[in-house]
Structures are given as C-alpha cells and as structure tokens.
Amino acid sequence: MLPYYNSSMSSVDDSNNTGMETQAISHSAGFLEREHTADWELEVWAPDLGGLFEQAALGMHALCGARLAEAPRLSRTFDISGDSPEALLVHFLSDLLYLAEQEGMGFNQFQIEVEGNRLRATANGGLLTSIGKEIKAVTFHNLEIKRSERGLEACIVFDV
Numbered sequence: 716m717l718p719y720y721n722s723s724m725s726s727v728d729d730s731n732n733t734g735m736e737t738q739a740i741s742h743s744a745g746f747l748e749r750e751h752t753a754d755w756e757l758e759v760w761a762p763d764l765g766g767l768f769e770q771a772a773l774g775m776h777a778l779c780g781a782r783l784a785e786a787p788r789l790s791r792t793f794d795i796s797g798d799s800p801e802a803l804l805v806h807f808l809s810d811l812l813y814l815a816e817q818e819g820m821g822f823n824q825f826q827i828e829v830e831g832n833r834l835r836a837t838a839n840g841g842l843l844t845s846i847g848k849e850i851k852a853v854t855f856h857n858l859e860i861k862r863s864e865r866g867l868e869a870c871i872v873f874d875v
Contacts, residue, residue: 723764743866746774753844755850755873764800764829764865766809768836771871772825775808778873779845781821783840789820793836800860804869808853817842850875 734848744761757774761767793810797803814820822840860869 744770746770746777755875757871757873758868759871760852760863760865760868760871761798763868764860764867765827766866767860767869768804768827768829768834769825771804771869772822772838774796775850775853775871775873776821776823778848779815779850780845781843782845783821783823784842788839788843789841790837790839791820791843793834795834795836797832797834799832800829801855801869803829803832804860804871805851805853805855805858807834807836808871812850812853813836815843815846822826828864841874848875 745767745846746757746759755778757766757771757778759770759774761770791814793807795806795810797806811822813820819842820840821843822838824839825836827834827836848872854872854874856872858869858871860867
C-alpha cells in the first residue's frame with residue numbers, strides 16, 4: 716500500500732521504501748492510493764487548490780516509486796493556463812511526468828499558487844535515481860475537484 720497522509724498521522728509512513736522522505740505534514744492534506752482495476756488511482760485532499768496540486772504531485776511520485784538523488788538540488792518553474800481546475804491539474808502532472816521521462820528529474824517540494832484558470836509553481840527536487848513503475852499518462856477519467864469536509868478533494872487515474 717502507498718504511504719499516505721491522513722488526519723491521524725503526523726508523518727509519512729515509508730515502510731515500503733518509496734523514496735519519499737519521512738517528514739512532518741499538515742493534518743489537513745494528504746494522498747491515498749485507491750484500488751483500480753487496470754490503472755492506478757490516487758485520492759488527494761487539501762484545504763486549497765495549491766495544496767491539492769501539491770499532494771497530487773507528491774502522490775504521483777510516490778505511486779511510481781520515484782527515488783531522488785540528494786544532490787544536486789534542481790528547481791523548475793511552471794506557468795500553466797487551463798480551461799478548468801481539472802485541466803490545470805492534468806497539465807501540471809503531465810509536465811512533471813515529461814520532466815521525469817525526458818530529463819530524469821523528480822520533485823519533492825512545491826510552492827503552488829492557483830488563481831482562476833492559471834497555475835504558477837516552483838518545484839524543487841533532484842535527478843531520479845530510480846523509478847519502480849512508469850506512469851504513461853495522467854487521465855481525465857472521472858476527474859472532478861470537489862468540496863468536502865476535508866476542504867477540496869479529487870481522485871486522479873493514471874494510465875500505467
């Protein structure tokens with residue numbers, strides 16, 4: 716099972732050695748792998764869109780077992796427009812997948828702002844030392860960002 720954050724935990728469970736750092740987390744944001752027949756599904760939640768996008772990126776990297784080199788630290792900026800919050804999320808995660816596949820980069824720290832249909836983000840990370848399983852694509856399958864008692868939440872399906 717994928718490491719996850721939830722309201723009763725104060726750190727990430729890394730017992731499956733996914734390469735994600737164990738760290739203190741906010742009790743109001745997180746991600747959890749959900750069972751899906753052929754692909755991977757990730758449930759994410761956070762108090763705001765920026766936090767939701769951050770949890771989606773962290774969860775996606777955890778799902779594929781991304782391990783990062785400790786040095787050098789690398790940074791990339793993103794400025795993305797989309798027709799909806801869901802389109803922004805798919806575009807952002809797809810850009811992260813592209814950087815992993817084409818430049819061998821992974822990220823574990825994010826500063827994300829979403830205003831209207833525009834995302835601005837800075838991602839910090841490093842070179843990938845390994846990936847357990849490749850994600851081929853981020854899909855729109857049943858993707859809906861909605862309000863809940865946890866703030867905002869969404870389920871994202873990845874083609875593997």
